[in-house]
Amino acid sequence: xxxxxxxxxxxxxxxxxxxxxxxxxxxxxxxxxxxxxxxxxxxxxxxxxxxxxxxxxxxxxxxxxxxxxxxxxxxxxxxxxxxxxxxxxxxxxxxxxxxxxxxxxxxxxxxxxxxxxxxxxxxxxxxxxxxxxxxxxxxxxxxxxxxxxxxxxxxxxxxxxxxxxxxxxxxxxxxxxxxxxxxxxxxxxxxxxxxxxxxxxxxxxxxxxxxxxxxxxxxxxxxxxxxxxxxxxxxxxxxxxxxxxxxxxxxxxxxxxxxxxxxxxxxxxxxxxxxxxxxxxxxxxxxxxxxxxxxxxxxxxxxxxxxxxxxxxxxxxxxxxxxxxxxxxxxxxxxxxxxxxxxxxxxxxxxxxxxxxxxxxxxxxxxxxxxxxxxxxxxxxxxxxxxxxxxxxxxxxxxxxxxxxxxxxxxxxxxxxxxxxxxx
Numbered sequence: 167x168x169x170x171x172x173x174x175x176x177x178x179x180x181x182x183x184x185x186x187x188x189x190x191x192x193x194x195x196x197x198x199x200x201x202x203x204x205x206x207x208x209x210x211x212x213x214x215x216x217x218x219x220x221x222x223x224x225x226x227x228x229x230x231x232x233x234x235x236x237x238x239x240x241x242x243x244x245x246x247x248x249x250x251x252x253x254x255x256x257x258x259x260x261x262x263x264x265x266x267x268x269x270x271x272x273x274x275x276x277x278x279x280x281x282x283x284x285x286x287x288x289x290x291x292x293x294x295x296x297x298x299x300x301x302x303x304x305x306x307x308x309x310x311x312x313x314x315x316x317x318x319x320x321x322x323x324x325x326x327x328x329x330x331x332x333x334x335x336x337x338x339x340x341x342x343x344x345x346x347x348x349x350x351x352x353x354x355x356x357x358x359x360x361x362x363x364x365x366x367x368x369x370x371x372x373x374x375x376x377x378x379x380x381x382x383x384x385x386x387x388x389x390x391x392x393x394x395x396x397x398x399x400x401x402x403x404x405x406x407x408x409x410x411x412x413x414x415x416x417x418x419x420x421x422x423x424x425x426x427x428x429x430x431x432x433x434x435x436x437x438x439x440x441x442x443x444x445x446x447x448x449x450x451x452x453x454x455x456x457x458x459x460x461x462x463x464x465x466x467x468x469x470x471x472x473x474x475x476x477x478x479x480x481x482x483x484x485x486x487x488x489x490x491x492x493x494x495x496x497x498x499x500x501x502x503x504x505x506x507x508x509x510x511x512x513x514x515x516x517x518x519x520x521x522x523x524x525x526x527x528x529x530x531x532x533x534x535x536x537x538x539x540x541x542x543x544x545x546x547x548x549x550x551x552x553x554x555x556x557x558x559x560x561x562x563x564x565x566x567x568x569x570x571x572x573x574x575x576x577x578x579x580x581x582x583x584x585x586x587x588x589x590x
Contacts, residue, residue, distance in 0.1 A: 176201035181355045182333075183209045191330045191352035193345055195337040200357065202303070202333045203241045210299050210331075211246045214274055221272025222296040226324070228280060228317065230307040231451055232257040232428055233435065238303060239277045251275060256292075258282040259428040266291045280308065280316035287323065294323045305334045305341050306474070311451065314344070321348050335481060336474050366489045367464075367480050369515045371504060374523050376497040379467060380408060382523050383495065384415045387445060392463050394438065395445045398479050400468035405447045408467060412445055419445035450475050458482075466494040469503040473510040498525065 175183065178196035185192050186209035196202050210225055217224075229235045239255045246253070253275035254268045262285065269276075269292055276283075276292070286292040300321070302308065308317060330349045334341065337356070345352060374382045387395060397419075399405045405421040412419035420434045420443055437443040439458055450470065464483045470476055483490025494515065496504050508514055 177357045179205045185353045191349045193352045194333045195356040225275040225299040227277045227301040280313045299329045301331045368491045371494040371496045379495045395463045397447045397465045409447045421447045423449045464492045469500045473506045476507045
């Protein structure tokens with residue numbers, strides 16, 4: 167620990183480590199970036215070191231993605247530098263044969279994704295009958311990705327007498343129900359209220375037309391001289407397209423997503439971590455496990471459909487006591503998604519208009535008589551509907567005061583995003 171400069175444990179570590187050392191089952195909920203990985207890695211290394219070293223798998227750590235597996239494995243090796251314990255990673259997207267050879271040489275700790283682990287089980291290249299400690303990291307994400315059946319199958323292959331640990335940024339009720347099926351009187355450690363972002367993350371949203379998001383992003387990066395910017399898109403194709411457009415704008419960018427090979431993803435991540443890449447565009451799944459000290463900026467180019475994913479995304483910054491900024495580019499279509507996010511967090515996100523990217527006036531110029539979405543005939547919502555639709559509501563052949571009233575951006579009036587953060 168002294169090699170890494172650690173002197174004071176984070177809140178999650180201070181509460182979780184004693185429970186793990188006592189051999190008890192644990193449910194630990196903490197925000198991303200608060201030291202969850204060390205919260206289970208440090209005590210399990212100590213527990214495993216107390217017993218005679220063998221060549222059997224004694225600890226199994228399940229994670230949702232390759233990137234997170236690599237991150238956890240790096241932590242195991244770093245913290246266990248002076249321990250005579252062997253560890254390895256098992257995940258898809260790479261040749262399985264080197265993994266088989268590593269397992270044959272004997273390992274104490276396996277960090278794995280569920281799918282590839284079951285491939286090894288099917289090929290009988292791994293023996294899980296001696297597992298003493300099971301860790302489910304980012305359990306909520308594994309459920310979101312559809313791993314619930316794989317997890318249950320893996321749990322069925324393990325000895326009943328074992329210690330179980332669940333660590334996650336959020337703990338929805340489904341996770342608690344799953345825990346109830348195999349955990350024995352687990353201790354609950356909940357450092358922060360569920361589904362809340364790290365307090366050191368400054369959040370802001372910029373209203374912008376959908377077709378000007380790329381232009382605004384380039385403007386923010388260039389004018390503010392941002393470096394190490396992690397940008398989230400909703401799709402793999404969107405990530406590729408945006409990275410290409412940013413490069414054309416003179417901003418060095420690359421994309422990371424599930425369609426890229428593991429060597430490609432590893433190469434891009436290394437460039438980003440080494441500050442050789444200004445912008446990294448990623449999808450939610452690919453970004454899991456990105457752990458960079460003092461990552462300054464996270465940008466939601468596309469807002470997530472699931473509000474909890476927003477918490478995961480912005481948790482990439484403001485990690486381990488460092489400050490960071492989370493920026494969301496919010497179009498008119500994105501407003502319901504932002505409203506759901508604010509409801510989940512029980513707080514408002516500051517709305518800040520960037521000069522030159524105002525949306526209201528440009529929309530009025532382009533569509534002065536755009537119909538209200540709930541009133542397809544162009545009426546103001548307060549106007550009663552006339553019984554005879556054959557009579558026109560307004561005549562567009564002669565000037566009348568009524569159309570001037572309709573030209574107001576009625577659908578934009580009830581803006582629910584204040585200019586200051588409430589309670590933040």
